[in-house]
Amino acid sequence: MWRTATLTQIRRETPRAATFRLAVPHWAGHLPGQHLLLRLTAADGYVAQRHYSIASAPDGSGHIELTLDRVPDGEVSGWFHTVARPGDTVEVRGPLSGFFAWPGDRPALLIGAGSGVVPLMSMIRHHRARGLTVPLRMLVSARSPGELIYASELGAETTPVFTRSAPPGVPVGRMTTAHVAPLLAEPPVGGWEAYVCGSNGFAEHASRLLVAAGQPVDRIRIERFG
Amino acid sequence: MNVTRGFTGRPRVHNPGLPPGQYDARDDWPVLSAEVTPDLAPADWSFRIDGLVERPHTWDWDAAHALPASAYDGDIHCVTGWSKFGVRFGGVSLDAFFHVVRPHGSATHAVARSHTGYTANLPLADLTGGRAWIVWEYDGAPLPPEHGGPARLVVPHLYFWKSAKWIAGITLLDHDEPGFWERNGYHARGNPWEEQRYAGD
Numbered sequence: 158m159w160r161t162a163t164l165t166q167i168r169r170e171t172p173r174a175a176t177f178r179l180a181v182p183h184w185a186g187h188l189p190g191q192h193l194l195l196r197l198t199a200a201d202g203y204v205a206q207r208h209y210s211i212a213s214a215p216d217g218s219g220h221i222e223l224t225l226d227r228v229p230d231g232e233v234s235g236w237f238h239t240v241a242r243p244g245d246t247v248e249v250r251g252p253l254s255g256f257f258a259w260p261g262d263r264p265a266l267l268i269g270a271g272s273g274v275v276p277l278m279s280m281i282r283h284h285r286a287r288g289l290t291v292p293l294r295m296l297v298s299a300r301s302p303g304e305l306i307y308a309s310e311l312g313a314e315t316t317p318v319f320t321r322s323a324p325p326g327v328p329v330g331r332m333t334t335a336h337v338a339p340l341l342a343e344p345p346v347g348g349w350e351a352y353v354c355g356s357n358g359f360a361e362h363a364s365r366l367l368v369a370a371g372q373p374v375d376r377i378r379i380e381r382f383g
Numbered sequence: 384m385n386v387t388r389g390f391t392g393r394p395r396v397h398n399p400g401l402p403p404g405q406y407d408a409r410d411d412w413p414v415l416s417a418e419v420t421p422d423l424a425p426a427d428w429s430f431r432i433d434g435l436v437e438r439p440h441t442w443d444w445d446a447a448h449a450l451p452a453s454a455y456d457g458d459i460h461c462v463t464g465w466s467k468f469g470v471r472f473g474g475v476s477l478d479a480f481f482h483v484v485r486p487h488g489s490a491t492h493a494v495a496r497s498h499t500g501y502t503a504n505l506p507l508a509d510l511t512g513g514r515a516w517i518v519w520e521y522d523g524a525p526l527p528p529e530h531g532g533p534a535r536l537v538v539p540h541l542y543f544w545k546s547a548k549w550i551a552g553i554t555l556l557d558h559d560e561p562g563f564w565e566r567n568g569y570h571a572r573g574n575p576w577e578e579q580r581y582a583g584d
């Protein structure tokens with residue numbers, strides 16, 4: 158069940174977040190949006206395990222990518238950000254949970270904040286890699302342009318929302334109805350499947366905006382990072 | 384054992400109350416529901432037990448509160464890894480509800496359902512004998528909506544996803560029928576002491 162994964166590459170995304178590429182022999186494959194369980198083991202047998210969303214699209218390459226925020230005093234994210242280097246091994250188990258997953262079969266409205274963009278990026282990458290035409294839009298909240306994960310990869314499907322500082326001419330403030338309502342005013346045929354991901358506080362806020370704008374509650378899927 | 388180079392981890396604490404693979408979340412109480420927190424007033428809440436019982440019954444807020452009060456004082460364990468010690472939930476023991484509906488001898492399993500549509504399956508034996516509650520108080524105050532208020536199921540000896548928030552009812556069956564997470568790869572029973580996190584554990 159547990160597989161040994163070898164770190165092959167580390168890429169800085171923002172001052173606080175980096176992407177870790179792992180080679181996972183016999184990886185079963187995943188759906189965009191799914192997560193895995195990762196564990197580190199100390200010499201005395203002590204283990205620490207955490208959940209991480211998969212950032213890469215399913216591509217059959219035998220590699221997956223994770224993007225980790227550096228949490229102050231974080232036991233697992235701290236190891237990744239200060240000790241880890243290519244060649245190191247960790248253990249992973251998954252993919253897990255089929256609920257927060259998007260196979261690419263229906264229009265999707267993605268709303269994330271901070272590292273909550275990670276599983277949503279897997280969906281966007283999948284959409285691009287497969288050349289899908291089903292509508293896909295993303296609203297992503299970050300403190301500032303410099304803290305927007307995957308900034309250089311985001312395209313016309315994405316509207317960033319900056320909460321602390323923004324480029325000249327771009328408003329600063331939290332996500333509001335004004336961001337969500339226009340997308341729901343002209344829904345695609347069949348309506349949106351909404352995927353919300355981030356801290357619990359953000360998930361509560363964003364899901365309330367969606368409900369207020371008319372999105373059916375049973376078509377909102379939420380991944381809370383705790 | 385697959386030792387991770389350079390990983391030492393936090394100072395080891397010996398805590399016999401901590402099931403394998405869990406850590407003490409202390410004052411944190413993470414919220415992990417996959418659904419929108421419903422806007423459910425006590426006046427709109429109801430709780431029904433049906434299926435393999437002699438007398439199916441529905442309680443409203445006042446009728447449920449008229450049953451003998453019972454509290455759980457102890458620990459809870461979430462499958463994502465945190466445990467929380469010394470929590471206090473106030474409500475009514477499920478035994479008091481079962482006393483009214485009288486389960487059939489043929490009932491072996493239960494499906495708990497939420498007002499949102501969420502479900503969780505449990506062996507009936509895990510819901511009886513003073514081990515499960517319907518609760519509306521946390522630490523002496525009304526249970527907050529994001530933690531399942533106005534009322535939730537609490538089955539503290541199993542991983543907490545079994546303790547359905549916004550509890551609407553329990554249906555007794557003569558077989559096991561997977562619930563929301565159980566259909567998504569999670570373990571049918573979820574005993575934290577045996578680390579039954581995912582199907583096959």
Ligand SMILES: Cc1cc2nc3c(=O)[nH]c(=O)nc-3n(C[C@H](O)[C@H](O)[C@H](O)COP(=O)(O)OP(=O)(O)OC[C@H]3O[C@@H](n4cnc5c(N)ncnc54)[C@H](O)[C@@H]3O)c2cc1C
Nearest residue numbers: 207208209210224225226228230231232233234272275382
């Ligand atoms: C489904 C899911 C998907 C996720 N996906 C991602 C993702 O894609 N990217 C990402 O960056 N994160 C993700 N997370 C969050 C991730 O699982 C970890 O919670 C996060 O990386 C922090 O772990 P850590 O070991 O670094 O920090 P921890 O050591 O867990 O610390 C977190 C906080 O708790 C405190 N703490 C925890 N344990 C103790 C202890 N024993 N003693 C004292 N203090 C303690 C710490 O001081 C700190 O403030 C996800 C979570 C879930 C549930």
